[in-house]
Amino acid sequence: xxxxYPHYMLKEIDEQPxxxxxxxxxYQDENGxxxxxxxxLEAINGADRIYVIAAxxxxxxxxxxxxxxxxxxxxxxxxxxxxxxxxxMPLLSEKPLFVFISQSGETADSRQVLxxxxxxxxxxLTVTNVPGSTLSREADHTVLLHAGxxxxxxxxxxxxxxxxxLAILASLAAEAKGKEIGFDLIQELGIAANAVQTMIVxxxxxxxxxxxxxxxxxxxxxxxxxxxxxxxxxxxxxxxEISYIQAEGFAGGELKHGTIALIEEGTPVFxxxxxxxxxxxxRGNVKEVGARGAKSCIISMEGIEEEGDRIVIPAVHPMLxxxxxxxxxxxxxxxxxxxxxxxxDKPRNLAxxxxxx
Ligand code: F6R
Numbered sequence: 001x002x003x004x005y006p007h008y009m010l011k012e013i014d015e016q017p018x019x020x021x022x023x024x025x026x027y028q029d030e031n032g033x034x035x036x037x038x039x040x041l042e043a044i045n046g047a048d049r050i051y052v053i054a055a056x057x058x059x060x061x062x063x064x065x066x067x068x069x070x071x072x073x074x075x076x077x078x079x080x081x082x083x084x085x086x087x088x089m090p091l092l093s094e095k096p097l098f099v100f101i102s103q104s105g106e107t108a109d110s111r112q113v114l115x116x117x118x119x120x121x122x123x124x125l126t127v128t129n130v131p132g133s134t135l136s137r138e139a140d141h142t143v144l145l146h147a148g149x150x151x152x153x154x155x156x157x158x159x160x161x162x163x164x165x166l167a168i169l170a171s172l173a174a175e176a177k178g179k180e181i182g183f184d185l186i187q188e189l190g191i192a193a194n195a196v197q198t199m200i201v202x203x204x205x206x207x208x209x210x211x212x213x214x215x216x217x218x219x220x221x222x223x224x225x226x227x228x229x230x231x232x233x234x235x236x237x238x239x240x241e242i243s244y245i246q247a248e249g250f251a252g253g254e255l256k257h258g259t260i261a262l263i264e265e266g267t268p269v270f271x272x273x274x275x276x277x278x279x280x281x282x283r284g285n286v287k288e289v290g291a292r293g294a295k296s297c298i299i300s301m302e303g304i305e306e307e308g309d310r311i312v313i314p315a316v317h318p319m320l321x322x323x324x325x326x327x328x329x330x331x332x333x334x335x336x337x338x339x340x341x342x343x344x345d346k347p348r349n350l351a352x353x354x355x356x357x
Contacts, residue, residue: 105129
């Protein structure tokens with residue numbers, strides 16, 4: 001029930017700190033260590049390469065997950081759009097593990113791949129919010145998101161839950177290999193949950209920014225590098241699906257390879273700059289688009305912020321910034337849709353679970 005909330009989407013955005021805390025609890029054993037069913041852990045540890053299969057927002061979470069599996073656990077990982085993988089399968093490694101990420105567990109495009117993978121005899125794991133869903137029943141293993149029912153068509157809390165659960169899986173994979181990830185993930189997830197809370201409290205400010213940047217816009221761009229690039233894709237998807245503003249997320253470095261031609265006087269550009277190593281480069285991109293008239297909103301993080309940044313998220317572990325930087329983007333999209341009189345929870349042409357191929 002949405003209670004006093006005008007929309008499920010806003011309620012679900014608000015639930016994110018609680019969801020993150022629930023996940024931290026759900027994956028902790030009695031000694032306070034991260035833990036997972038032994039069989040599931042063995043499936044992950046038995047793989048020489050992980051193939052993530054997902055669609056839409058879940059695909060974007062998968063892109064972040066790849067960074068976790070590779071950078072924290074040293075497991076080579078590929079992320080594939082389900083509908084492409086069906087007929088365009090890459091060469092597989094000797095011991096692949098297929099990880100299906102799906103909020104609903106019902107996405108037909110992903111199921112089609114699961115059926116094929118099972119025929120080939122490869123192990124599979126579904127990361128889903130819905131116990132007993134098709135992808136959960138049909139895969140060898142299931143890892144739950146614990147996000148609670150997500151009703152709004154636009155996915156919000158499932159995305160942050162997916163990112164957090166993937167971080168946990170990667171950290172457990174690292175541990176099994178005797179690899180140190182170099183930070184206390186439980187503690188850092190707790191810090192991230194608090195940071196998410198801080199951003200949610202700043203709703204009014206996000207509404208103001210949404211109005212300021214998007215009121216009269218036909219289009220909008222989201223740019224980032226590294227982890228921020230993955231979040232920029234999610235920010236653009238969120239905006240387009242509920243506000244119908246044409247939005248594109250892309251890697252900052254790609255600007256000069258085409259997209260910059262679209263920048264005109266007043267074009268809104270949301271630039272994510274939470275990653276210290278590439279922050280100067282993305283700021284360089286902001287100058288480039290600024291010189292062509294773009295209106296930029298920089299989203300950075302405490303500690304690496306600069307004067308003029310419109311949104312500064314609280315400091316969190318650099319690997320966990322996607323959990324926090326996505327919140328202002330969700331809110332800005334929500335208010336853009338609201339101001340345009342769109343049906344926020346049920347955007348046109350979209351269904352919550354896409355059960356046709
Ligand atoms: C975006 C959105 C869709 C879904 C996609 C996958 O807000 O809702 O892009 O993410 O249809 O759905 P699941 O995760 O249920 O497989």
